[in-house]
Amino acid sequence: EDQVTQSPEALRLQEGESSSLNCSYTVSGLRGLFWYRQDPGKGPEFLFTLYSAGEEKEKERLKATLTKKESFLHITAPKPEDSATYLCAVLGWDYGQNFVFGPGTRLSVLP
Amino acid sequence: GAVVSQHPSWVICKSGTSVKIECRSLDFQATTMFWYRQFPKQSLMLMATSNEGSKATYEQGVEKDKFLINHASLTLSTLTVTSAHPEDSSFYICSAQEFTSTDTQYFGPGTRLTVL
Numbered sequence: 001e002d003q004v005t006q007s008p009e010a011l012r013l014q015e016g017e018s019s020s021l022n023c024s025y026t027v028s029g030l031r032g033l034f035w036y037r038q039d040p041g042k043g044p045e046f047l048f049t050l051y052s053a054g055e056e057k058e059k060e061r062l063k064a065t066l067t068k069k070e071s072f073l074h075i076t077a078p079k080p081e082d083s084a085t086y087l088c089a090v091l092g093w094d095y096g097q098n099f100v101f102g103p104g105t106r107l108s109v110l111p
Numbered sequence: 112g113a114v115v116s117q118h119p120s121w122v123i124c125k126s127g128t129s130v131k132i133e134c135r136s137l138d139f140q141a142t143t144m145f146w147y148r149q150f151p152k153q154s155l156m157l158m159a160t161s162n163e164g165s166k167a168t169y170e171q172g173v174e175k176d177k178f179l180i181n182h183a184s185l186t187l188s189t190l191t192v193t194s195a196h197p198e199d200s201s202f203y204i205c206s207a208q209e210f211t212s213t214d215t216q217y218f219g220p221g222t223r224l225t226v227l
Binding site: 031032034036041042043044045046049087089091096097098099101102103104 | 113115117143145153154155157160202204206208213214215216217218219220221223
């Protein structure tokens with residue numbers, strides 16, 4: 001059965017303190033791994049799609065990387081506006097069109 | 112690009128009434144749309160998947176007669192909660208997927224349903 005876990009569950013950082021969020025997955029065949037950001041009371045906002053091990057993507061202070069078992073979302077010099085829940089989702093070749101979501105990491109960046 | 116809207120953003124209704132939520136892809140054609148439900152501090156729970164012109168595919172445990180989904184066009188899907196009860200109160204989010212090689216789902220802003 002496809003599974004996605006995320007760690008830590010919650011993370012508090014000082015502004016400017018870089019860190020990484022982890023998304024570990026088990027899937028019979030990875031079709032894609034997706035990162036989203038969700039603010040309270042809003043829908044998830046798309047960040048990145050990764051397809052193969054070794055792939056990296058960047059957007060402003062965020063960088064996503066992918067291995068065969070996990071993905072990292074690196075946050076460099078975060079700002080308070082980066083505070084949100086970060087969701088990871090996996091799409092497997094054997095799972096039709098449906099994403100398997102992780103539980104999310106709640107990030108708080110303190111000024 | 113890839114903007115998805117939902118309407119209404121929030122709704123309050125009385126128990127026993129029906130509520131319709133619209134999901135629109137504004138700048139692309141969505142061959143597939145998804146409906147999720149999210150409880151406080153929990154991740155998204157997929158309710159159903161709909162392809163334009165076809166019947167929706169419901170996840171196990173989701174009552175198809177209670178949650179009616181219509182995907183009549185490539186830019187519009189609707190979710191109707193029939194005979195709503197307080198336990199149906201939740202945050203409902205739709206997503207849309209363009210028929211490309213990316214498989215990316217773009218999410219709407221969500222609809223907060225409160226049933227009194």
